Amino acid sequence: MIDAVVVAHGQADVTSRAARSIRSAGVVVQSLTIVDTAGDPALTDLADDATLGATVLPCPDNPGYGAAADAGVDLGQAPLVLVTNADVWVHPGALDELARALEEAPDAACAGPLLLNTDGSPQDSAFAFPGLGQAVSDLLPVPARVRGSRLNGRLWSAGPARDVGYVLGAFMLIRRRAYELVGGFSSVYWMYAEEVDLCRRFWDDGWRVRYVPVAQVTHIRAATTSARDIEMLPQLYRSRARWYRRHSARPMASAAIGLMWLGLGVRARLPGPRREAYAAAQAALNLD
Structure with a gap:
């Protein structure tokens, strides 16, 4: 059983598509909460759609991604929690694969999928924790192959499921017990790095983080923030x-x-x- 939390900032059409893909993903979703950080009436209307079965939690003051996710997680009680951006759609079987990975690794706190661009090409989805290279790679005129390499903390997207430092916060299936033990997302990160911080605390607390590339999710890269x-x-x-x-x-x-x-x-x-x-x-x- 999974509680799903979709953090949305406007974009009702994109959010509806994400929510419907979660509902049709195959695994049993006990609750679906859309956290509205924009005070968008169109998002509020999604609660009236009986086919979606969603609760819309208004957070119009926009407390930040992590704090908004925490608010949504607090409404549920399922042993697994999906925290996701609104700009995704879930491929069939992806949630089942992530849930299976956590079942097979009881000391794993969370699992992340292979994220895909809308053209089907892979996105960077699994990472090592930041070092000196990651601090400046975006600011230097380095070749794209270097920016997308292990020198910049990027781990190869293909291959078998494996432990990684962290997975992208755009789509994370999390074990509720581990989440609660480390205190959830930290509210000190209003935007960016909140998943890096969470996964670091998972590892520090003795949990693992799994990357499961057989699970695939399309992600519209930075759809909310690009503007x-x-x-x-x-x-x-x-x-x-x-x-x-x-x-x-x-x-x-x-x-x-x-x-x-x-x-x-x-x-x-x-x-x-x-x-x-x-x-x-x-x-x-x-x-x-």
């Missing part, structure tokens, strides 16, 4: 800096944040529409 990409850049780097401070030794955290500060400073001085956003992101590194 505000420049606005969200400072939040991205603030969350990254916060993660390093909380989960790395002080020398590593200082080095990683220092490299990000230098890289963002250089990008802020180059011509282009993101100059101000890079400058704001550089300043955001020092907000904690």
Whole structure:
């Protein structure tokens, strides 16, 4: 039995498609909660759709992805909890495969699928925890093959199910007991890095994290945030800096944040529409 929590910020049509794909995925979904962080009347109307069987939980003040997910999780009691973005659709059998992986590994806290682009190509779905390379790879003119490699924490998408540092927060099947033992998502991450933090705490508490590529989910990459990409850049780097401070030794955290500060400073001085956003992101590194 699974409680499903869909965190949505507007986009009622996309959210409805995600919810329907969850309902038709094959596994028994005990409850389906849509957490509305935008106060969108169109999302509220989804609660009236008897074929969907969803509860809509309004959070119009937008507490952030992790806090919104926590609010939805608190409404259920099933032993497994699906936390997902609204910009996904679940392929047949995917939830069954993830649930089976957790059943076969009782010391695993969560499992994530292979995420696909809308054209069927694979997305980065499994990761090692951030090191120095990940701190600056997005800011340097490195080849795409390097940015998508282990040097940047990306783990090969194909192959058998295996342990990984963390899976992408866009779609995570989580064991409720493990979730509750570590305290759920941390509200200090308003957006970005909340799943990295959660999985780090799972590992620190003795749990494993599984990547199950036979389970497949299509993900419209950054469908909610792409329209505000420049606005969200400072939040991205603030969350990254916060993660390093909380989960790395002080020398590593200082080095990683220092490299990000230098890289963002250089990008802020180059011509282009993101100059101000890079400058704001550089300043955001020092907000904690």
